[in-house]
Amino acid sequence: xxxxLEKILLKVQKPGRYAGGELNSIVKDKSGVDVxxxxxxxxxxxxxxxxxxxxxxxxxxxxxxxxxxxRVFAPWTDMEALMRERGIPLYALESGDPVADxxxxxxxxxxxxxxxxxxxxxxxxxxxxxxxxxxxxxxxVVAGGPCACNPEPLxxxxxxxxxxxxxxxxxxxxxxxxxxxxRGSTRAEFLRAAAQIPGVYVPSLxxxxxxxxxxxxxxxxxxxxxxxVKKRLMLDMDRSxxxxxxxVPYIEIVHDRAVAEVFRGCIRGCRFCQxxxxxxxxxxxxxxxxxxxxxxxxETTGYDxxxxxxxxxSDYSALNPLLDKLLTxxxxxxxxxxxxxxxxxxxxxxxxxxxxxxxxxGLTFAPEAxxxxxxxxxxxxxxxxxxxxxxxxxFSGGWSSVKLYFMIGLPTETLDDVAGIAALGQKVVDAFYAxxxxxxxxxxxxxxxxxxxxxxxxxxxxxxxxxxxxxxxEKQRHLVSSVTTRKISCNYHDADTSFMEAVFARGDRxxxxxxxxxxxxxxRFDGWNDYFxxxxxxxxxxxxxxxxxxxxxxxxxxxxxxxxDHLDYGVTKEFLRRECERAYAAVTTPNCREACSxxxxxxxxxxxxxxxx
Amino acid sequence: MKTVRVWFRKTGAACYISHLDLTHCxxxxxxxxxxxxxxxxxFNPRAHMVFALPLPLGMAGERESVDIKxxxxxxxxxxxxxxxxxxxxxxxxxxxxxEPVMKPGKIAxxxxxxxxxxxxxxxxxxxAAFAALLEQPEIPVEKHTxxxxxxxxxxxxxxxxxxxxxxxxxxxxxxxxxxxxxNISPFLLTEAFEKQRGVSFLCxxxxxxxxxxxxxIFE
Numbered sequence: 001x002x003x004x005l006e007k008i009l010l011k012v013q014k015p016g017r018y019a020g021g022e023l024n025s026i027v028k029d030k031s032g033v034d035v036x037x038x039x040x041x042x043x044x045x046x047x048x049x050x051x052x053x054x055x056x057x058x059x060x061x062x063x064x065x066x067x068x069x070x071r072v073f074a075p076w077t078d079m080e081a082l083m084r085e086r087g088i089p090l091y092a093l094e095s096g097d098p099v100a101d102x103x104x105x106x107x108x109x110x111x112x113x114x115x116x117x118x119x120x121x122x123x124x125x126x127x128x129x130x131x132x133x134x135x136x137x138x139x140x141v142v143a144g145g146p147c148a149c150n151p152e153p154l155x156x157x158x159x160x161x162x163x164x165x166x167x168x169x170x171x172x173x174x175x176x177x178x179x180x181x182x183r184g185s186t187r188a189e190f191l192r193a194a195a196q197i198p199g200v201y202v203p204s205l206x207x208x209x210x211x212x213x214x215x216x217x218x219x220x221x222x223x224x225x226x227x228x229v230k231k232r233l234m235l236d237m238d239r240s241x242x243x244x245x246x247x248v249p250y251i252e253i254v255h256d257r258a259v260a261e262v263f264r265g266c267i268r269g270c271r272f273c274q275x276x277x278x279x280x281x282x283x284x285x286x287x288x289x290x291x292x293x294x295x296x297x298x299e300t301t302g303y304d305x306x307x308x309x310x311x312x313x314s315d316y317s318a319l320n321p322l323l324d325k326l327l328t329x330x331x332x333x334x335x336x337x338x339x340x341x342x343x344x345x346x347x348x349x350x351x352x353x354x355x356x357x358x359x360x361x362g363l364t365f366a367p368e369a370x371x372x373x374x375x376x377x378x379x380x381x382x383x384x385x386x387x388x389x390x391x392x393x394x395f396s397g398g399w400s401s402v403k404l405y406f407m408i409g410l411p412t413e414t415l416d417d418v419a420g421i422a423a424l425g426q427k428v429v430d431a432f433y434a435x436x437x438x439x440x441x442x443x444x445x446x447x448x449x450x451x452x453x454x455x456x457x458x459x460x461x462x463x464x465x466x467x468x469x470x471x472x473x474e475k476q477r478h479l480v481s482s483v484t485t486r487k488i489s490c491n492y493h494d495a496d497t498s499f500m501e502a503v504f505a506r507g508d509r510x511x512x513x514x515x516x517x518x519x520x521x522x523x524r525f526d527g528w529n530d531y532f533x534x535x536x537x538x539x540x541x542x543x544x545x546x547x548x549x550x551x552x553x554x555x556x557x558x559x560x561x562x563x564x565d566h567l568d569y570g571v572t573k574e575f576l577r578r579e580c581e582r583a584y585a586a587v588t589t590p591n592c593r594e595a596c597s598x599x600x601x602x603x604x605x606x607x608x609x610x611x612x613x
Numbered sequence: 614m615k616t617v618r619v620w621f622r623k624t625g626a627a628c629y630i631s632h633l634d635l636t637h638c639x640x641x642x643x644x645x646x647x648x649x650x651x652x653x654x655x656f657n658p659r660a661h662m663v664f665a666l667p668l669p670l671g672m673a674g675e676r677e678s679v680d681i682k683x684x685x686x687x688x689x690x691x692x693x694x695x696x697x698x699x700x701x702x703x704x705x706x707x708x709x710x711x712e713p714v715m716k717p718g719k720i721a722x723x724x725x726x727x728x729x730x731x732x733x734x735x736x737x738x739x740x741a742a743f744a745a746l747l748e749q750p751e752i753p754v755e756k757h758t759x760x761x762x763x764x765x766x767x768x769x770x771x772x773x774x775x776x777x778x779x780x781x782x783x784x785x786x787x788x789x790x791x792x793x794x795x796n797i798s799p800f801l802l803t804e805a806f807e808k809q810r811g812v813s814f815l816c817x818x819x820x821x822x823x824x825x826x827x828x829x830i831f832e
Contacts, residue, residue, distance in 0.1 A: 006815070007732065007815050009629055009671075010629075010670075010671040010816070014631075015629035015670070015671070016629045016630050016631070016634060018629075019626040019629045020626065021625065021626035021627075021702065021704060022702070023702050248641060250626075250627070250629075250630040250634055250635075250638055251630060251631070251634045252633070252634055252637060256637070298644075299645065300645070301641065301645070302640075302641030302642055302643070302644040302645035302646075302700065303641060303644070304640075304641075304644050333644075334652055334658045
């Protein structure tokens, strides 16, 4: 343990976050290690430890001979204050060694508002924030995850980004690093070589020029870097690495359960959903593989709950056979199964009976928009009839509380669409009372949760302006005033937060100085309402002479060079534009199982694009 | 179905786990160990677990115990000890599995040892400050209870306090009321010391044993 650490652990909330030593955590003999990898999650322990991607890559990197991957999380503000006061640098949980001593410092980028934590963690580690200030080969700062699809706001700070899924490319990069470390290469030599690995984007090897109106003029590669960097992905999910065990935290974390991934990608193509386009094409695991992975995880961790994870688990083609297979042993072992993402249109009593046979969790559905017209605009492909059928089924099965997720600020939305959210909630309430099979003596509770729409890169809405904060607030008020019963409760996300998400989701390199300034002003934990301050961010933007509205609220012409145009995620700009135009016409697009819409993801040569329909 | 008492120690990094988290940790270890357990009957079946007395966060425990219900025809007490040992992290070693003698509700006292290592002051200064604290007519402390904040004097409870000053700091040993009726944490004394005397120190605390009202050892 780091000197002085013990003395502060008892002075902070939840010291278990900082002590390490958990079951299944991996400690290696340093004498046999030549590449040390600090896997950093830019949020607190409870959030980071819930993340499946980190678990996969942690186990995978530690399987490599001579490589030791350790976990690092952002200390909560009470811990950070004490660490700074006592000169304790950011350390890795397994060894307690300072992050500054590591070869590779990797961040996973799950959320735009965690960028301030990335900077704060580097600062707390004593690592120079700007990539150009870091000398030598070690302290190589790398990053991956969904937000790496538009990495430009972090281009000043990160040496290289991984695009797409990390299972192969992370290992290739580590091997290359090892070779260059042995050779004594310079950082520049290494980065030039790294840029040749497919899926690795080295931002310093690209020059960005701007036009007078503020849009990007061109992005030009240098020193042999590819003009377009294409994402990596695992084509055969059955053979893709999956850990046999997870690190089991002592303290309770957000998702405290075993997680099995049933597929990657999504057939749906909801037009607002970035993940739905980034992870194309759909690639399923087979029932036997998922079952074995669940079994092994439960045995090594002791968890008594399994979550079947994916972007839309009820779309898994073998869901019923999988549940039957799992139930052959989970019932006996008192293990519960939860499905985190159910769709309104294929929710069945059969599935419901199976997941509730051991344990029952709440029901959540996401119609996303209040009217059919707007659901067609976003290609949600869920009808009101389907929703009513589903909730009636659920009410008959004994459920009496339902949570419905919506977005406000969607393209083409009017106040009538917003009022439609409340009307839909009312219909669900009515469906409960119209149902003869409902449980006696219990009322119904419907929660309507509305988040502000954030246009994202690589979606058909990537050119759209976000509603201004004022408009979003007006719509929130309209929603609340449209609800006329106490059986419905409403909650919505803070519009200030949605605004800043929109800025960074489609930002470019000119946001680098803003991030640096915001860090100096003390911005961190911006995903947490207690710490997010729009006023402080506005101060940073003003100090740098950058307009956040330029990024959030501006409609981009279809022919504008977008900051992520030199990155290739398979889906083509032409397809996204087609989808955007269909959205304006409120025309839906069939899902990938029904028909191919030629999005471009077939270029990877696998997945649903090449299966028989 | 038979109730057995699992004895374990809470040491090292495990001291930083709260009681609630310890219950989760133990439940998962029981699940991993595949010990045939008796489960509560209901919508959410849970393994039956009764901890003798929660340990405050940051304190080590030498004689901690949890009662579990096993299906005795399927497993022996020795095997419970072996399997659970393998499933728990090294910071929570199982020392024995016995048949419970006393009910946890009978617990009335606990014995503690504390080591206060000075931060800033010398060991002598810390000892002088501690002696001065004990010369006060009373040591007012406050504690959260179900019915709000309780204010009381700690002095009457310190009859069995023994202390000495050594090279590294102060060594304190004491027996205090413990259990569901009345529970006085030794941290009340160290907090009062820190607050009243303005000294700072690192406190390593361990709970050694539990007793009933007649001072019979909890078994």
